[in-house]
Amino acid sequence: MQKLLFTLSIMLTIAHLCVGQNAISSKQIDKYFNKKESKELAHIISFVDSLVVAKTDIQEMDKAYHHYLDSLHENSANGNYNWAFDEEMKYKFLFHIDSTVFNKIWIKQTTSRMVKTSDTTLYYPENFISLDLKSVGDYAKLIRNLGKTNANYKAYYQTIEIAGSLSPSVVAGFLTNHNEFDFDNSNNRLWAAVFLLTLEESVDKKVERYLNN
DSSP states (O other), rough: OHHHHHHHHHHHHHHHHTTTTTOOOHHHHHHOHHHHHHHHHHHHHHHHHHHHHHHOOOOOOHHHHHHHHHHHHHOOOOOOOOOOOOHHHHHHHTTTTHHHHHHEEEEEEESEEEEEESOOOEEETTTTTEEEEEETTTHHHHHHHHHHTOOHHHHHHHHHHHHHHHHHHHHHHHHHHGGOOOTTSHHHHHHHHHHHHHOOOOHHHHHHHHHHO
């Protein structure tokens, strides 16, 4: 736990230094997030930036994101779906951002009647957390808006709307087509950050972590 808190502290410091008082802005973002909320979006992006740079050792953000997403795509093609950031660290960060911004992007679930893996069944586990993209939130509306001029976003939104979540087909689609995105663009960088933070550990790993805690 001390190692986790130390790592999180470093990431938060990096994010704070990168953002300062800045906010991200675009015509589409400004339609759904006010100036105060845009500063929090910049905080989210910088947090993910710091993780991506740490994992790739590439300082140019567009190249770093493409390299990192390439690695996830290659791993998944080889059957390795261990693509989530450390969930303890991720949740520590996300649950301390502005709740209004969080609720515009994600849905947090903490109750489930049963969680089952190949060798373990949990009944009514307390505080068993899962996270997903909110399909009816303002961020989903932002994706819909971007889809008016971008075929990828249009397809992502349509699938998210039908599935009610960040579906496997959206994950596969973005990992396959990420080279079509410029991550120096605010809209695309925000999408990449939200996408990576939404990816969750497998149920098996979640259960193992839950039992160990």
